[in-house]
Amino acid sequence: xxxxxxxxxxxxxxxxxxxxxxxxxxxxxxxxxxxxxxxxxxxxxxxxxxxxxxxxxxxxxxxxxxxxxxxxxxxxxxxxxxxxxxxxxxxxxxxxxxxxxxxxxxxxxxxxxxxxxxxxxxxxxxxxxxxxxxxxxxxxxxxxxxxxxxxxxxxxxxxxxxxxxxxxxxxxxxxxxxxxxxxxxxxxxxxxxxxxxxxxxxxxxxxxxxxxxxxxxxxxxxxxxxxxxxxxxxxxxxxxxxxxxxxxxxxxxxxxxxxxxxxxxxxxxxxxxxxxxxxxxxxxxxxxxxxxxxxxxxxxxxxxxxxxxxxxxxxxxxxxxxxxxxxxxxxxxxxxxxxxxxxxxxxxxxxxxxxxxxxxxxxxxxxxxxxxxxxxxxxxxxxxxxxxxxxxxxxxxxxxxxxxxxxxxxxxxxxxxxxxxxxxxxxxxxxxxxxxxxxxxxxxxxxxxxxxxxxxxxxxxxxxxxxxxxxxxxxxxxxxxxxxxxxxxxxxxxxxxxxxxxxxxxxxxxxxxxxxxxxxxxxxxxxxxxxxxxxxxxxxxxxxxxxxxxxxxxxxxxxxxxxxxxxxxxxxxxxxxxxxxxxxxxxxxxxxxxxxxxxxxxxxxxxxxxxxxxxxxxxxxxxxxxxxxxxxxxxxxxxxxxxxxxxxxxxx
Amino acid sequence: xxxxxxxxxxxxxxxxxxxxxxxxxxxxxxxxxxxxxxxxxxxxxxxxxxxxxxxxxxxxxxxxxxxxxxxxxxxxxxxxxxxxxxxxxxxxxxxxxxxxxxxxxxxxxxxxxxxxxxxxxxxxxxxxxxxxxxxxxxxxxxxxxxxxxxxxxxxxxxxxxxxxxxxxxxxxxxxxxxxxxxxxxxxxxxxxxxxxxxxxxxxxxxxxxxxxxxxxxxxxxxxxxxxxxxxxxxxxxxxxxxxxxxxxxxxxxxxxxxxx
Numbered sequence: 001x002x003x004x005x006x007x008x009x010x011x012x013x014x015x016x017x018x019x020x021x022x023x024x025x026x027x028x029x030x031x032x033x034x035x036x037x038x039x040x041x042x043x044x045x046x047x048x049x050x051x052x053x054x055x056x057x058x059x060x061x062x063x064x065x066x067x068x069x070x071x072x073x074x075x076x077x078x079x080x081x082x083x084x085x086x087x088x089x090x091x092x093x094x095x096x097x098x099x100x101x102x103x104x105x106x107x108x109x110x111x112x113x114x115x116x117x118x119x120x121x122x123x124x125x126x127x128x129x130x131x132x133x134x135x136x137x138x139x140x141x142x143x144x145x146x147x148x149x150x151x152x153x154x155x156x157x158x159x160x161x162x163x164x165x166x167x168x169x170x171x172x173x174x175x176x177x178x179x180x181x182x183x184x185x186x187x188x189x190x191x192x193x194x195x196x197x198x199x200x201x202x203x204x205x206x207x208x209x210x211x212x213x214x215x216x217x218x219x220x221x222x223x224x225x226x227x228x229x230x231x232x233x234x235x236x237x238x239x240x241x242x243x244x245x246x247x248x249x250x251x252x253x254x255x256x257x258x259x260x261x262x263x264x265x266x267x268x269x270x271x272x273x274x275x276x277x278x279x280x281x282x283x284x285x286x287x288x289x290x291x292x293x294x295x296x297x298x299x300x301x302x303x304x305x306x307x308x309x310x311x312x313x314x315x316x317x318x319x320x321x322x323x324x325x326x327x328x329x330x331x332x333x334x335x336x337x338x339x340x341x342x343x344x345x346x347x348x349x350x351x352x353x354x355x356x357x358x359x360x361x362x363x364x365x366x367x368x369x370x371x372x373x374x375x376x377x378x379x380x381x382x383x384x385x386x387x388x389x390x391x392x393x394x395x396x397x398x399x400x401x402x403x404x405x406x407x408x409x410x411x412x413x414x415x416x417x418x419x420x421x422x423x424x425x426x427x428x429x430x431x432x433x434x435x436x437x438x439x440x441x442x443x444x445x446x447x448x449x450x451x452x453x454x455x456x457x458x459x460x461x462x463x464x465x466x467x468x469x470x471x472x473x474x475x476x477x478x479x480x481x482x483x484x485x486x487x488x489x490x491x492x493x494x495x496x497x498x499x500x501x502x503x504x505x506x507x508x509x510x511x512x513x514x515x516x517x518x519x520x521x522x523x524x525x526x527x528x529x530x531x532x533x534x535x536x537x538x539x540x541x542x543x544x545x546x547x548x549x550x551x552x553x554x555x556x557x558x559x560x561x562x563x564x565x566x567x568x569x570x571x572x573x574x575x576x577x578x579x580x581x582x583x584x585x586x587x588x589x590x591x592x593x594x595x596x597x598x599x600x601x602x603x604x605x606x607x608x609x610x611x612x613x614x615x616x617x618x619x620x621x622x623x624x625x626x627x628x629x630x631x632x633x634x635x636x637x638x639x640x641x642x643x644x645x646x647x648x649x650x651x652x
Numbered sequence: 653x654x655x656x657x658x659x660x661x662x663x664x665x666x667x668x669x670x671x672x673x674x675x676x677x678x679x680x681x682x683x684x685x686x687x688x689x690x691x692x693x694x695x696x697x698x699x700x701x702x703x704x705x706x707x708x709x710x711x712x713x714x715x716x717x718x719x720x721x722x723x724x725x726x727x728x729x730x731x732x733x734x735x736x737x738x739x740x741x742x743x744x745x746x747x748x749x750x751x752x753x754x755x756x757x758x759x760x761x762x763x764x765x766x767x768x769x770x771x772x773x774x775x776x777x778x779x780x781x782x783x784x785x786x787x788x789x790x791x792x793x794x795x796x797x798x799x800x801x802x803x804x805x806x807x808x809x810x811x812x813x814x815x816x817x818x819x820x821x822x823x824x825x826x827x828x829x830x831x832x833x834x835x836x837x838x839x840x841x842x843x844x845x846x847x848x849x850x851x852x853x854x855x856x857x858x859x860x861x862x863x864x865x866x867x868x869x870x871x872x873x874x875x876x877x878x879x880x881x882x883x884x885x886x887x888x889x890x891x892x893x894x895x896x897x898x899x900x901x902x903x904x905x906x907x908x909x910x911x912x
Contacts, residue, residue: 035791036803147854264801627843 011186021047033261053084056166064089072119120144186210196589204435214428215392216248229255270351282365310338318375366494405464424450475506481568578635658686667716694883708733740832749808760825813844833865
């Protein structure tokens, strides 16, 4: 990378990269585990490779302002390609790597993509599947040459060809990149991320260098991140969280990103790297805890005793010690002992020994789950944000952690609550526009420049924001009481046996629920009781399992009684679905959020049965297998009534 | 496909094998060409596994010759076979259940290790360098078969389909020129079979390895093999391309479409 650019302000990602290559050129920028060994790239090496990539793209005729799609797992070269595209004033467009071809079609068409950079043969095949429907597509570049020997189509290129071409181009036009980087400005679009689209078609959210750099700087200062952090980059690159944590913040602070060997080895890689800064959606923390609990139940009696007694100490005082609050000397001593015998080894097994700051977001996290991690000394915090705000709106400050809030507005961000309860935000991190959708942009940003999040929330007395539900999901029961479906579903999902829940109740007499059991946790529970089962559908239909779930729901009902107007939202009837809700069947989004209306339509017959008071209902459902084949799952589902609790002076 | 099927590298001539009075193989001749995928099919007890055992020298035929790359063997032995670049997998997985995947694959490198026991015990000098090189080779196999996530798992704890894959990995670690696969897909579900087919084709395609396989699943055999030899009660009743074999009336009655 050229030296001359350092005099310019560090206000775009290419300039930041040049800066790091100069000030910490020999320090590690990226690692990837390959053939069993962690391979490293220094900032200097990254800068050189980005330069070659960018020059190669220029040689191939890549234009300023053009979109380049990136599809694959987190790989160093995928991240480098983002900066290479930005160097030329283009817009990288990461896509979800597990999306099927037809799902990619819309985005590739919408963004008029000429260049696609994919990871491997699997992704090339997907592109080829829809290639005829993509009139704009001109070049497909791939990273991993495995299995690609027989792909002789002229528009498919090995990335190594591009790199070689780029190096030659660079020799012939040594000033090209300097001038291209100089032409870019902070208000150029730096990335386009498509929203997963719980409703309607996905929209391309265009975010500028300035927005992402502001969000990354704000977050880094807030948590005092330094160039010494290590982060494991394992979440989809198309997700705003990964772009903020693994790309923008690494670029701003100069810390090291680590790419796992494969999706299956993430746990091992986590242990080997021992990140200091960690981000995971709640379900990852939940899965980890479930695994720990399952393994503890199989452990020897002595270990179980030790675990449970020290966990009791941690529950009592761990979170308080972490927050620096007063704790009795006896508890402090016990906690220190527990750190040696239980918490330390446990954190080590989880790969969390070195964590300074861990964040979770994307969905509500259960208080028990949250408290568990904090009590063993992991500084787990919540944040709030969305694609349109660079995932940067609210952060929980150290020492001020509340389980039911998402913290205070982040530095530089203004948050206010509209009259209808909707959360409005304003700041440098807002989106520039929705791609080719001025109507949607105008709808989302009001006259005062506030972005309307679509979430309903409120500030508590300490100025912490509490999210209740999606503003449009908040409805009313037939008797007029407030009904917040996500709030109820989250309460249900906090139980380890319940993986997914969908509740119904808007404009209805009572609330009913669909449940997906967690096949790992319930399966283990069933095994220990000697209940034989053949698979998810069989397990889900067991009377005993219904009993187990019923207990959980009754517990939720008991809690709801104490929550004022929500007491009317107690769940009266439920059933356990015969199949797991799956993004391949369009029931969940790629980020695993339930698509409520779609589910309601698809399973209308079950909803009718719930409200008609029937005790069984037959259903047959088409399913898509991982390899794309279609099949059918049929079951005769049980429906159970649940005990509800009456308020004093009222009928239940 | 760009791979070129070459000359005959393995030629079996009039092989007969019997155990006491039981004739397992009677006067069987067929050849295997370089880089091809050659299937041996037949009903239960037709002599398929015996055939494979003859090729790599576990059984010694009473009559007949084995010609490997122009060299004539009246009896092969397993050590000779392995040295000549023949490796194999087993119908009932022959791995060390208590050892992890890496160690199992390292056993496949055994024949190529030059340093002696004492050097290895102290992991000293050349032994150390050598082991690192072998370990790197094993990692390539791990990468090829996509089993990174079970690298350090004891083989006994793995599901059957993955054990089969590790078994294949152990055979591949030898860098064989001829790979004998004894029912590589037995007992697998559809998805595991698809994966295994892909690996077999990839091995053949990328490394040019000649593959001789026994398989029960007809669809698989017809799909992936270049030529098929059909055995029945120890006799050869068909030989040729999948389509020819499928049309052969004798084969149809014996195996494919016999209505019982």
